[in-house]
Amino acid sequence: VYRLHGRYHEMAPNVVPMDYTKDPDVKLPMQLIINMPELKENPFKERIVESFSEDGEGSLSFNDFVDMFSVLSEMAPRELKAIYAFKIYDFNTDNFICKADLEKTLNKLTREELTAEEITLVCEKVIEEADMDGDGKLGFADFENMISKAPDFLRYCFNCV
Amino acid sequence: PSFSREAQLFVEKFEGALGKGKGKKFYAYKVMMTKKWMKFQRDFENFKTACIPWEMKIKEIESHFGSSVASYFIFLRWMYGINMILFGLTFGLVMVPEALMGKPYGSLPRKTVPRAEEATAMNFATLWDFSGFAQYSVLFYGYYNNQRTIGWLKFRMPLSYFLVGVGTIGYSFIIVIRTMARNANEEGGGDDTSFNFSWKMFTSWDYLIGNPETADNKFASITTSFKEAIVEEQESRKEENIHLTRFLRVLANFLALCTLAGSGYLIFFVVRRSQKFALEGLENYGWWERNEVNMVMSLLGMFCPTLFDVISSLENYHPRIALRWQLGRIFALFLGNLYTFIIALMDEINLKASYLLPFTIFNILYNGTIPENSTAPPIQVDPADVPRGPCWETMVGQEFVRLTVSDTMTTYITILIGDFLRAVFVRFFNYCWCWDLEYGFPSYSEFDISGNVLGLIFNQGMIWMGSFYAPCLPAINVFRLHTSMYLQCWAVMCCNVPQERVFKASRSNNFYMAMLLFILFLSTLPAVYTIVSIPPSFDCGPFSGKTRMFEVISETLEHDFPSWFGKVFGYASNPGLILPFILLMV
Numbered sequence: 001v002y003r004l005h006g007r008y009h010e011m012a013p014n015v016v017p018m019d020y021t022k023d024p025d026v027k028l029p030m031q032l033i034i035n036m037p038e039l040k041e042n043p044f045k046e047r048i049v050e051s052f053s054e055d056g057e058g059s060l061s062f063n064d065f066v067d068m069f070s071v072l073s074e075m076a077p078r079e080l081k082a083i084y085a086f087k088i089y090d091f092n093t094d095n096f097i098c099k100a101d102l103e104k105t106l107n108k109l110t111r112e113e114l115t116a117e118e119i120t121l122v123c124e125k126v127i128e129e130a131d132m133d134g135d136g137k138l139g140f141a142d143f144e145n146m147i148s149k150a151p152d153f154l155r156y157c158f159n160c161v
Numbered sequence: 162p163s164f165s166r167e168a169q170l171f172v173e174k175f176e177g178a179l180g181k182g183k184g185k186k187f188y189a190y191k192v193m194m195t196k197k198w199m200k201f202q203r204d205f206e207n208f209k210t211a212c213i214p215w216e217m218k219i220k221e222i223e224s225h226f227g228s229s230v231a232s233y234f235i236f237l238r239w240m241y242g243i244n245m246i247l248f249g250l251t252f253g254l255v256m257v258p259e260a261l262m263g264k265p266y267g268s269l270p271r272k273t274v275p276r277a278e279e280a281t282a283m284n285f286a287t288l289w290d291f292s293g294f295a296q297y298s299v300l301f302y303g304y305y306n307n308q309r310t311i312g313w314l315k316f317r318m319p320l321s322y323f324l325v326g327v328g329t330i331g332y333s334f335i336i337v338i339r340t341m342a343r344n345a346n347e348e349g350g351g352d353d354t355s356f357n358f359s360w361k362m363f364t365s366w367d368y369l370i371g372n373p374e375t376a377d378n379k380f381a382s383i384t385t386s387f388k389e390a391i392v393e394e395q396e397s398r399k400e401e402n403i404h405l406t407r408f409l410r411v412l413a414n415f416l417a418l419c420t421l422a423g424s425g426y427l428i429f430f431v432v433r434r435s436q437k438f439a440l441e442g443l444e445n446y447g448w449w450e451r452n453e454v455n456m457v458m459s460l461l462g463m464f465c466p467t468l469f470d471v472i473s474s475l476e477n478y479h480p481r482i483a484l485r486w487q488l489g490r491i492f493a494l495f496l497g498n499l500y501t502f503i504i505a506l507m508d509e510i511n512l513k514a515s516y517l518l519p520f521t522i523f524n525i526l527y528n529g530t531i532p533e534n535s536t537a538p539p540i541q542v543d544p545a546d547v548p549r550g551p552c553w554e555t556m557v558g559q560e561f562v563r564l565t566v567s568d569t570m571t572t573y574i575t576i577l578i579g580d581f582l583r584a585v586f587v588r589f590f591n592y593c594w595c596w597d598l599e600y601g602f603p604s605y606s607e608f609d610i611s612g613n614v615l616g617l618i619f620n621q622g623m624i625w626m627g628s629f630y631a632p633c634l635p636a637i638n639v640f641r642l643h644t645s646m647y648l649q650c651w652a653v654m655c656c657n658v659p660q661e662r663v664f665k666a667s668r669s670n671n672f673y674m675a676m677l678l679f680i681l682f683l684s685t686l687p688a689v690y691t692i693v694s695i696p697p698s699f700d701c702g703p704f705s706g707k708t709r710m711f712e713v714i715s716e717t718l719e720h721d722f723p724s725w726f727g728k729v730f731g732y733a734s735n736p737g738l739i740l741p742f743i744l745l746m747v
Binding site: 041042043044085089102105106109110111113114118121122125126129130143146147149150 | 355356357358359360362363364365366373375376380383384387388390391394395
């Protein structure tokens with residue numbers, strides 16, 4: 001935790017106090033956070049920061065910061081990572097991953113190299129594969145079910161630290 | 162927010178418990194060791210991957226161009242491994258002993274440049290053509306002496322030469338078959354494709370990437386992976402009009418057969434003409450007539466594959482299957498070429514062998530192997546002046562070496578002109594040209610998988626055929642593959658664009674392996690034929706003086722092994738036993 005505090009502090013030394021015993025209310029804006037080396041190349045960096053921030057705007061207090069890194073570390077349990085993964089891919093925060101969310105995810109992943117019909121095809125296939133309750137979008141249960149069978153989830157995902 | 166409070170409390174509680182209990186230090190230590198161990202494992206994996214030669218390059222190509230193009234480079238790397246071993250065998254067991262322990266240059270007629278050629282022997286042109294000094298060196302069959310043992314180690318040169326020749330072929334067979342078996346096992350595993358697209362979408366990004374270049378590669382690889390999956394999906398959804406498709410496919414096959422027949426006849430016609438020229442004496446004709454056979458074969462090799470490509474667009478197959486048909490047809494085309502080449506060589510051998518008789522007598526006199534009841538002393542002549550027999554083995558070796566070299570040159574020049582210059586032209590002239598060069602004709606070229614794979618396979622066939630007669634061939638090939646890898650990797654990344662429809666290569670390379678096996682079998686036939694039925698040249702090579710090359714084995718058995726061994730071997734070498742044994746192994 002001390003190390004994290006050190007990182008948090010060095011991002012904005014004039015704002016973040018060294019002494020946290022009085023529990024000050026300091027928040028760092030999103031721009032500073034997404035420039036951290038661990039997150040810089042990540043296509044989902046904005047979403048990651050947004051989903052951990054309390055006010056939903058993307059500013060992280062130190063508590064949020066610690067939360068983020070604890071979920072992203074290797075020691076975090078799979079269920080926890082799955083919960084936050086769902087939050088990250090849910091762009092419109094309606095607790096469902098709908099087709100628009102999928103399209104946004106795909107565009108971020110491929111940097112918009114795919115044509116419109118390819119994107120539609122992929123999103124349709126994803127919903128076809130993972131949607132168990134047939135509502136045309138992915139609820140958390142569908143997502144959890146699909147992720148639990150994925151061989152690579154723990155190896156590559158959500159392991160920044 | 163409330164969740165994070167819970168998490169915080171949990172952590173505090175845990176740390177509190179640690180602070181109070183006895184096992185605090187040990188637990189912290191264990192946690193640290195686990196972390197270090199996981200990091201070590203990851204680093205070791207990275208190290209192992211970095212150790213595999215060219216792995217990074219191939220991964221980069223795979224992420225930009227797809228797994229089918231990468232499969233060609235993986236195949237190239239595998240071939241390089243095999244050639245290294247072949248090179249090790251020929252170099253270590255044949256060339257080095259002869260160079261170190263054999264009689265030096267100039268001591269025997271077979272080791273000396275003839276007086277007539279001495280003036281031009283060191284010219285670059287002669288050396289490039291592999292005559293002159295290159296011909297009379299350890300590089301070719303003719304240099305080796307037929308002395309049974311050489312040097313203070315009593316190294317049995319002829320036996321070693323024979324065994325290395327047989328061993329290279331045997332090793333190649335074993336390794337190709339073993340790789341095929343291993344690949345077939347892997348393919349049976351299958352994969353769970355129930356959440357294919359979902360996994361690709363949610364689990365493909367590697368969160369540990371911090372380097373922009375790696376990120377670029379990863380984006381490209383994800384895009385390519387999606388495109389491949391999309392192609393598979395589209396193919397499985399395609400509806401077909403069965404009758405029209407069948408008719409078109411039959412038509413396409415008919416056209417392909419016509420092309421093959423046409424090219425076969427053309428080669429036949431040209432070879433006949435060249436034989437006629439040879440009989441009349443080559444001095445009367447210009448460059449084209451002399452090289453007609455080679456040129457026609459190269460031109461056919463360049464244009465027919467394009468023709469097959471056009472024909473295959475009629476067939477409307479899944480790209481992977483279309484690639485296989487294409488490979489099969491080009492394979493048949495090149496086989497025809499190879500066959501005629503061998504016929505031409507055989508003709509020349511027969512021609513040369515007919516000059517045999519006058520030299521036999523002189524040679525016997527020179528070597529002093531006179532019949533007992535004669536009293537003429539051996540003649541003392543300088544080795545350079547002794548007239549030589551034709552030495553067809555060296556000639557065959559030279560032909561193979563020249564073919565390999567010219568093939569390499571052609572490939573490199575084609576890459577440079579066809580891909581690089583074309584890309585430069587399209588890129589820079591696009592500004593001042595009437596139509597859009599990048600999208601219309603000629604645009605950037607795609608990587609031609611089938612042409613390159615077949616080129617590699619046939620090149621290897623040449624090596625297998627020729628390495629018995631020219632021990633330097635594996636060395637030349639190792640050098641060629643090494644440079645080829647770098648040149649092609651650079652050319653692909655710099656001048657080519659990915660194909661329109663990127664498709665996933667089949668999990669193993671078994672199709673390539675099957676073709677390689679077939680070529681291996683075909684290449685060993687001529688060598689085996691010459692070993693068992695044509696008498697070796699009497700005045701050059703390690704088998705000179707024997708009636709058949711394989712007699713070196715029986716000779717070794719007589720002299721070096723106890724007699725019972727010879728008897729056992731005699732029984733075991735009964736063909737009836739050997740054939741089932743070989744079949745069983747396979």
